[in-house]
Amino acid sequence: MKMKRRQTISVIIPTKNRPESLLRVFRALHTQVPRVDEVVVVDTSDTAFQRKTRMIVSSFPSMIIRYWKLSHSSASQARNFGIKRSKGDILAFLDDD
Numbered sequence: 469m470k471m472k473r474r475q476t477i478s479v480i481i482p483t484k485n486r487p488e489s490l491l492r493v494f495r496a497l498h499t500q501v502p503r504v505d506e507v508v509v510v511d512t513s514d515t516a517f518q519r520k521t522r523m524i525v526s527s528f529p530s531m532i533i534r535y536w537k538l539s540h541s542s543a544s545q546a547r548n549f550g551i552k553r554s555k556g557d558i559l560a561f562l563d564d565d
Contacts, residue, residue, distance in 0.1 A: 476505040478556025482546030483564040484512045487520035490564045494528050497562075507533045508554045510546035 479497060483490050490509070497504050511521050518537055525535045538549055547561060 475557035476555070477502065477558045477560060478506040478508060478554035479504050479560045479562050480508045480510070480547055480550035480554060481562050481564055482510045482512065482543045482550065483521060484543070484546075485514060485517045486564045487513075487517060487524050490521060491524050493562060493564055494524065494531070498528060498531060504560075505532065506554065506556055507531055508550040509533060509535045510538050510541075510550045511536065512538050512541045512543075512546055 481490070481493060494507075497507060509521070509525060511518055513521060522535065525533050534553060536549065536553065538546055541549070543563075551559060
């Protein structure tokens with residue numbers, strides 16, 4: 469009998485200038501069941517906020533987080549960018565607020 473492979477889950481999060489909100493999102497994802505396999509963060513923030521966001525992303529080493537900077541983009545452009553770079557079978561979208 470052949471075992472079915474579990475489908476992987478990717479969560480795509482566009483963010484802009486809200487590192488504190490993103491921290492709450494990561495804390496919630498960290499305890500999520502079923503387990504999220506990958507988080508794709510697309511950051512369209514100003515440079516100062518990007519540094520803070522990057523620090524938050526690096527504070528969750530147990531999660532696979534792919535971080536991308538995307539300048540001068542809307543939330544929908546950030547989502548589409550995240551779709552192209554995600555590796556999961558199932559895609560979920562989560563706003564940073």
